[in-house]
Amino acid sequence: MQIHRLRLVNFRQHELTELDFGAGLTGIVGPNGAGKTTLLEAIAWAMYGATAARGGRDSIKRRGAPPRSRVEVELEFSLGRHRYRVVRSLFNAELYQDGEPAPIANSVNAVTERITRLLGMTRDEFFNTYFTGQKELAVMAAMKSAERAQFLSRVLGYERISKAQERLREKRSALRARHEALRSSLADPAALEAEAERATARLAAATSASASAVSAAESAAARLAEARPHSERLQQLRDRALALETERRIGEHAAEAAAERVERLDHQVAEATAARARLEELWHDLEPLAALRDEAAQLRAGADAFAMRRQIEAQLVELNARSAALDERHARLPAPDAVAGAAARVAEIRAALAASTLEAEEQRTVWVRDAQDAQTKRKGLLDQFHELKQQRERIVAAGREGDCPTCARPLGDEFETVLGVLDRQLDEVVYHGNFYKHRIEQLAQEPPALVEADGRRLALEQELGAAAADSGRLAAERRDAAALVAERDSLAARVRELEAALARLPGGYDRARHDEIQRRMEALEPLALQAERVRGTAERATALAAELAEARVAAGHAAEKVATLRARIAELSYDESAYRAARDAEQTAERERRDTELALVRARAEQAAAAEAAEGVACRRAERAAREAEAKIAAADYALHQELDRALNELRTDLNATLRPDLSELASGFVNDLTRGRYTELELDEDYGGRLLDGGEPRTVISGGEEDVANLALRLAISQMIAERAGQPLSLLVLDEIFGSLDEDRRAAVVELLRSLADRFPQVILITHVESVREGFDRVIRVGYDMAKGVAVVQEDAGGDIDVAA
Numbered sequence: 001m002q003i004h005r006l007r008l009v010n011f012r013q014h015e016l017t018e019l020d021f022g023a024g025l026t027g028i029v030g031p032n033g034a035g036k037t038t039l040l041e042a043i044a045w046a047m048y049g050a051t052a053a054r055g056g057r058d059s060i061k062r063r064g065a066p067p068r069s070r071v072e073v074e075l076e077f078s079l080g081r082h083r084y085r086v087v088r089s090l091f092n093a094e095l096y097q098d099g100e101p102a103p104i105a106n107s108v109n110a111v112t113e114r115i116t117r118l119l120g121m122t123r124d125e126f127f128n129t130y131f132t133g134q135k136e137l138a139v140m141a142a143m144k145s146a147e148r149a150q151f152l153s154r155v156l157g158y159e160r161i162s163k164a165q166e167r168l169r170e171k172r173s174a175l176r177a178r179h180e181a182l183r184s185s186l187a188d189p190a191a192l193e194a195e196a197e198r199a200t201a202r203l204a205a206a207t208s209a210s211a212s213a214v215s216a217a218e219s220a221a222a223r224l225a226e227a228r229p230h231s232e233r234l235q236q237l238r239d240r241a242l243a244l245e246t247e248r249r250i251g252e253h254a255a256e257a258a259a260e261r262v263e264r265l266d267h268q269v270a271e272a273t274a275a276r277a278r279l280e281e282l283w284h285d286l287e288p289l290a291a292l293r294d295e296a297a298q299l300r301a302g303a304d305a306f307a308m309r310r311q312i313e314a315q316l317v318e319l320n321a322r323s324a325a326l327d328e329r330h331a332r333l334p335a336p337d338a339v340a341g342a343a344a345r346v347a348e349i350r351a352a353l354a355a356s357t358l359e360a361e362e363q364r365t366v367w368v369r370d371a372q373d374a375q376t377k378r379k380g381l382l383d384q385f386h387e388l389k390q391q392r393e394r395i396v397a398a399g400r401e402g403d404c405p406t407c408a409r410p411l412g413d414e415f416e417t418v419l420g421v422l423d424r425q426l427d428e429v430v431y432h433g434n435f436y437k438h439r440i441e442q443l444a445q446e447p448p449a450l451v452e453a454d455g456r457r458l459a460l461e462q463e464l465g466a467a468a469a470d471s472g473r474l475a476a477e478r479r480d481a482a483a484l485v486a487e488r489d490s491l492a493a494r495v496r497e498l499e500a501a502l503a504r505l506p507g508g509y510d511r512a513r514h515d516e517i518q519r520r521m522e523a524l525e526p527l528a529l530q531a532e533r534v535r536g537t538a539e540r541a542t543a544l545a546a547e548l549a550e551a552r553v554a555a556g557h558a559a560e561k562v563a564t565l566r567a568r569i570a571e572l573s574y575d576e577s578a579y580r581a582a583r584d585a586e587q588t589a590e591r592e593r594r595d596t597e598l599a600l601v602r603a604r605a606e607q608a609a610a611a612e613a614a615e616g617v618a619c620r621r622a623e624r625a626a627r628e629a630e631a632k633i634a635a636a637d638y639a640l641h642q643e644l645d646r647a648l649n650e651l652r653t654d655l656n657a658t659l660r661p662d663l664s665e666l667a668s669g670f671v672n673d674l675t676r677g678r679y680t681e682l683e684l685d686e687d688y689g690g691r692l693l694d695g696g697e698p699r700t701v702i703s704g705g706e707e708d709v710a711n712l713a714l715r716l717a718i719s720q721m722i723a724e725r726a727g728q729p730l731s732l733l734v735l736d737e738i739f740g741s742l743d744e745d746r747r748a749a750v751v752e753l754l755r756s757l758a759d760r761f762p763q764v765i766l767i768t769h770v771e772s773v774r775e776g777f778d779r780v781i782r783v784g785y786d787m788a789k790g791v792a793v794v795q796e797d798a799g800g801d802i803d804v805a806a
Contacts (some may be wrong), residue, residue, distance in 0.1 A: 001119070001130075001732045001762045003043065006085075010062040011045075012038040015791040017782060021763065028767045029774055030783035032410055035792035036767045037736055039783075040131065041573035046075040046088045046124035057090050064790050073118045079118055080530040086111060114225050127676045130722075131734045132715050140400055161655075173642040175634050187624050203610035210607050213600035214445055218372065220596040224589035231586040248565040255562055258555035265548040272541035277550035282531040289524045296517045300454040302509040312502045314337045325486045330481065341476045342471035349467050353460040360453035367450060371443040378436040385429045392422045401526055417787065507593045565806050663717055667689040675754045679706075690714050709746060712738060716753075720760055733761040739770050750775035 008014040013035045028036050038389050044052035045060070053060055061071045072089045085096040093111035105114040119126055211567045339792060393564040394404060399416040551607040667682040667690065681693040690710050692699045699706075719733060733754075739747050751773055754764050766777070 001077055001079050002733060003075070003077045003765075005074075006039065006043060006046075006608065007072075007074040008039075008042050010071040011042050011060060011063045011071060011073055012062060013785065013788075013792045014038060014042075014794075015065075017792065017794050019794065021765065022779065023777070024758065024778035025751070025764045025766065027774055027777035027781055028783060029763065029771065030769065031785070032412070032769055034208060034783045034785045036769075036783045038792070040734060040736060040767065042073045043075060043132075045087050046073040047112075047115050048126075049088065049108055052123050052127075052591050058665070061092070068501060069307060084118075086115065118698070130719055130732055132712070132736065132738065144224060156365060161648055161652050167643055168641050168645050168648070172638060172645065174335070175638040175641060179631055179638055181633040182627050186627055186631070187620060189624075191623055192617060196614070196621075197585070197616050199610065200615040203607070206603065206607035206610040210600070210603040212598065212604040217593070217596035217600050218394075218595040220589070223641065224593050227582075227586045227589045231582040234582045235495055237572065237574055238576075241569065241572050244565055244572070248569065251558060251562040251565055255555065255558035258551060258558045260550045262391045262548065262555055265551055269541065269544045270549060272537050272544055273573050275537035276541060279531060279534045279538050282527055285527055286524060286531060289521070289528060292517055292521050292524070296514070296521060298519060299510070299514040302506070303514065304509075305505045306509045312498050312505075316498050316502075319491050319498070323488060323491045323495075326484055326491070330484045330488070333481050333484075334474050334477055339471075339474045342467070342474050343531075346464065346467045346471045348778055349460060349464045353464055356453065356457040360450065360457050363447070363450040363453055367443065367447055371440065374436050374439040374443060376386060381429050381433040381436065385426065385433065388426050388429065392419065392426070395419065409472065414787065421787070424534045442554060449681050482739045517782060531575065554793060584771070600723055660686075662726070663714075663721060664718055666717035667713045670716045670753065671710065673756070674709045675706075676712055676745065676749055679709075682710055684714075708738070708742065713748070714755070722759075731760075732765075733757070733763070733767045734767075736767040737769070738744045738766075739768055739773065744772065747773050748776070 002023070004016070005020050007018040009016055011017075017039075026056055027041065030036050041053060049393070050057075061069075066072075070089060072087065074085065074087045076083070078084070085099075087094045087096075088108075088111065089109070090533055091108075091109045093113055095105040095111045096102075105111045115121060167438070180748045395411070395415070395418060398411075400412060401410050498687075563752050663680060664684045667684070668680060671682045671692065672680045679692045679694065681696075681698075682690055683698065684690055692706065692710055735754075738750070744752065746771065751766075753760075754766065755776065757764065766773075774797075780798055782795045784793045785791075788794050
């Protein structure tokens with residue numbers, strides 16, 4: 001792996017920093033707290049996300065950045081034959097490959113998982129191997145023996161053997177379970193043989209029973225064929241006899257109905273003859289009724305005209321009264337000039353009210369805006385005051401050796417300067433806060449001009465209400481004028497129509513004569529009704545006589561038909577008992593045939609079931625043979641996986657046996673170079689703990705610097721072994737502040753050693769605050785901190801102090 005470019009936007013103390021990394025030994029030099037290690041943290045965050053950053057999202061964003069400004073880190077690196085570019089922000093991430101416009105992963109989790117798969121390492125594995133700081137030099141020494149072995153096995157790829165063994169053991173367990181299941185499912189051969197004999201005997205018995213059932217069915221069918229023709233002949237004879245008997249009963253019913261009709265018509269003819277004589281008597285008594293009816297009609301017309309005259313006279317009185325009332329209302333209506341004047345007054349007051357309302361709203365808007373602006377600014381100043389006060393208290397409590405809240409590095413000589421800046425900011429915030437506090441108190445009450453404008457507006461609203469009510473009343477009354485005139489004209493026309501109708505009505509009506517005529521008509525009306533009823537009966541006499549003669553002829557014909565049917569029934573000589581005997585014989589033969597057919601079906605079903613049972617036994621025999629063969633194959637596979645597991649165990653043992661000597665040999669070479677031959681050997685014990693040898697004897701007491709040299713040599717040896725064995729073309733080595741306990745000679749030796757590793761680690765990045773080692777670097781990137789702006793400043797010495805960050 002090799003890093004090509006890094007760009008930070010609002011990340012920690014870096015506002016906008018962009019660096020191009022090349023091959024060789026690159027030194028990042030600057031004072032503590034300037035933001036050097038933040039560059040490594042940005043690389044880790046771009047690759048592995050939130051788990052690789054200190055603190056949460058709020059602490060990642062640069063202090064002083066605008067509220068909605070973005071936080072972003074862009075990293076370009078190559079791995080194998082491909083070049084990748086990852087862009088990560090607080091809530092999103094994208095990974096591009098070989099300059100393609102579309103990302104190959106485009107979410108926070110997807111990018112992290114994809115990079116983890118590409119490198120074949122988790123964040124801890126990667127940064128515990130290729131990224132080394134002074135505090136992390138003894139990472140393996142802090143581990144327990146089992147943890148060291150597991151760590152080395154994982155980072156060197158030996159963990160894949162364990163995963164392979166896990167899969168082998170899972171497969172082996174499955175094969176053993178399958179073998180046992182197949183063996184347990186094998187049927188007993190003796191039981192299968194006994195079942196086959198029983199199935200053969202059952203099939204023979206079923207075949208014999210089927211032949212007997214066939215013979216019985218044929219005999220029953222012959223008996224049914226003999227009984228059925230005789231039964232069918234008697235059935236036909238019975239059908240004819242039943243049909244004639246039905247016709248006879250119908251004929252007898254018709255004859256009875258004809259006789260009843262003759263008797264009824266005789267009675268009706270006698271009643272019609274008597275009605276004719278009664279009608280002649282009634283016509284004599286009803287002779288005056290026609291004249292009385294004509295006179296009564298004339299008298300009813302006179303009565304109707306008299307009632308109409310009284311009704312019209314009452315309507316005329318009512319219409320005249322309504323017309324007089326309308327004249328009085330029309331006289332009280334307001335003049336058109338009064339209505340127009342009231343409307344003009346309303347328009348004048350409404351215009352004045354609109355102007356007054358606009359004036360009041362403008363003054364209220366200015367007052368509310370000023371009050372809200374003052375409160376908003378004072379709240380912002382309060383928040384700023386609390387934040388500055390807390391920040392100052394934290395810095396004072398931490399002292400000179402405390403971490404800077406911006407860059408997380410010790411303040412040192414900048415302690416007083418930072419406190420002075422914070423005190424000046426607090427004084428300025430307090431001054432502005434007092435100003436806006438007085439301003440808020442001034443704006444707490446409505447200004448007098450606004451109160452006066454609201455008073456004028458309320459007075460105009462009341463005056464407008466009264467004027468509008470008066471104008472509406474006058475307009476409504478004036479609108480009634482046209483309707484009153486139209487209604488008065490309509491009443492006058494109706495009066496003229498009623499007077500003309502009254503003149504056309506006739507006079508003269510005799511109520512006493514009308515009552516007398518009515519009494520005489522009421523006395524004769526019952527006789528008239530009786531005459532109408534008798535006349536209908538008398539008029540039917542002739543028709544009833546003809547109908548009586550026709551009925552007597554029909555009754556004779558019905559009696560003759562009944563006699564003929566009785567003779568035909570006697571000629572058939574049908575015997576019901578003979579029919580029932582023949583039918584019972586046929587039904588018995590039919591039941592025997594059905595029973596024999598059912599027995600045949602059962603026998604054939606039993607024969608088929610017996611054959612199926614025999615075939616099932618044969619199938620189970622074949623299935624047992626197949627499962628026995630599968631069990632043998634499963635046993636062979638199980639034995640093979642056991643052998644593979646044993647071989648992988650031996651391989652792991654051999655690899656672990658060679659790991660410690662190989663790692664000791666590589667570390668010894670690095671120790672020799674770092675100590676300029678003072679120590680030539682670094683030995684690893686069985687727990688992978690490192691110790692220096694002096695003349696072949698272990699040093700029991702060593703200085704802090706010598707311990708750091710030993711740990712650095714071991715870490716370099718691990719990195720080189722991973723590059724050689726892990727299968728990834730990793731070529732990056734990053735060292736952060738590893739010179740803390742080393743003297744000048746050891747520092748120079750480390751730099752020379754790192755330059756000599758160019759063939760194994762083409763790209764080495766070393767972060768330090770020690771200025772004396774900068775001469776050994778291929779390129780130097782200087783990191784500083786601008787206190788006024790509160791941002792990191794990055795410059796590259798090789799380019800003549802070119803400013804590459806702000």
